[in-house]
Amino acid sequence: MQLARREFLNWLAGAAVLPALSRNALAQNYPARPARVISGFPPGGISDTYARLIAQWLSMQLGQQFIVENRPGAGGNLAAEAVAKAAPDGYTLLLTTSADAWNATLYRNLNFDIVRDFAPVGTISRGAGLMVVNPAVPFKTVPELIAYAKAHPGKLTVASAGIGSAPHMFWELFRSKTGVDIVHVPYRGGGPAVVDLLAGQVQIYFGTFASAIEQVRAGKLRALAVTTAARAPVLPDVPAMAEYLPGFEASIYVGIAAPRGTPSAIVDKLNATMHGALADATITRRIAELGDAPLSLSPADFTKLVAAEYDKWAGVIRVAGMRAE
Numbered sequence: 382m383q384l385a386r387r388e389f390l391n392w393l394a395g396a397a398v399l400p401a402l403s404r405n406a407l408a409q410n411y412p413a414r415p416a417r418v419i420s421g422f423p424p425g426g427i428s429d430t431y432a433r434l435i436a437q438w439l440s441m442q443l444g445q446q447f448i449v450e451n452r453p454g455a456g457g458n459l460a461a462e463a464v465a466k467a468a469p470d471g472y473t474l475l476l477t478t479s480a481d482a483w484n485a486t487l488y489r490n491l492n493f494d495i496v497r498d499f500a501p502v503g504t505i506s507r508g509a510g511l512m513v514v515n516p517a518v519p520f521k522t523v524p525e526l527i528a529y530a531k532a533h534p535g536k537l538t539v540a541s542a543g544i545g546s547a548p549h550m551f552w553e554l555f556r557s558k559t560g561v562d563i564v565h566v567p568y569r570g571g572g573p574a575v576v577d578l579l580a581g582q583v584q585i586y587f588g589t590f591a592s593a594i595e596q597v598r599a600g601k602l603r604a605l606a607v608t609t610a611a612r613a614p615v616l617p618d619v620p621a622m623a624e625y626l627p628g629f630e631a632s633i634y635v636g637i638a639a640p641r642g643t644p645s646a647i648v649d650k651l652n653a654t655m656h657g658a659l660a661d662a663t664i665t666r667r668i669a670e671l672g673d674a675p676l677s678l679s680p681a682d683f684t685k686l687v688a689a690e691y692d693k694w695a696g697v698i699r700v701a702g703m704r705a706e
Contacts, residue, residue, distance in 0.1 A: 417474065476635070499638040501686075503637055615669070635676075
């Protein structure tokens with residue numbers, strides 16, 4: 382009986398080791414074939430740029446092709462739904478951004494849940510917005526803008542790249558904290574919005590650095606504030622919005638997510654490989670050129686970030702009564 386008991390205990394110990402061995406073997410063998418990185422936006426935009434940047438790095442480091450597939454539409458929801466329904470095997474990944482967090486509240490009847498149906502893998506960058514104005518406006522600071530808007534309700538206009546775009550979300554956060562009455566003018570993309578801003582057809586815009594910084598440097602637009610909690614190194618003389626509105630923070634994260642249920646060994650391997658990218662000077666230089674800062678989070682910390690962004694923007698959207706279809 383003693384021998385049988387010892388053999389049973391040895392078997393239990395061996396059985397406990399098997400899952401760990403299986404996970405290790407899975408990670409060692411991954412990827413065994415090409416994988417896809419699905420982006421919810423058209424080729425040529427900043428999301429596509431990030432998708433190709435990280436896909437190229439993963440391809441070089443892991444020895445298999447990571448192919449970018451663009452599935453634009455519904456503010457990125459078509460791509461997110463495709464990944465949510467894909468096999469959780471690490472071969473279908475989503476280039477995910479803050480838009481996925483606020484889309485959960487902005488859109489009705491989505492067939493997926495950004496918190497429940499995804500395994501956050503790792504982050505790439507976080508980028509500030511830039512509050513810019515046409516230089517002809519009679520205010521040069523955020524407090525002056527707020528005072529002018531309150532003295533002239535409904536007279537100013539703020540452009541956005543469309544309902545639910547980052548410029549729109551950043552504007553709604555600003556409005557919720559100041560109570561100003563400024564007319565929102567949604568455009569079909571950031572390009573037309575900036576054209577009309579330069580022409581003086583609208584007065585205010587919350588652009589990305591990539592869309593506005595060159596016009597600021599050329600003196601064609603005036604930057605009043607960056608939307609992150611601290612000033613941006615590339616524009617050190619431009620105040621952070623939080624200097625005027627304590628607690629104000631609006632930025633866009635970019636990262637990679639996998640379908641929920643993707644083995645943790647694969648998630649961890651991808652995360653470690655992405656972490657290596659953010660230690661590479663070529664990658665970090667490209668991120669800086671896009672006006673963003675590298676952001677390297679563990680899967681657990683990325684999960685917390687997604688949940689926090691979901692809660693934050695859900696409150697803004699509900700207060701504003703926003704809805705996209």
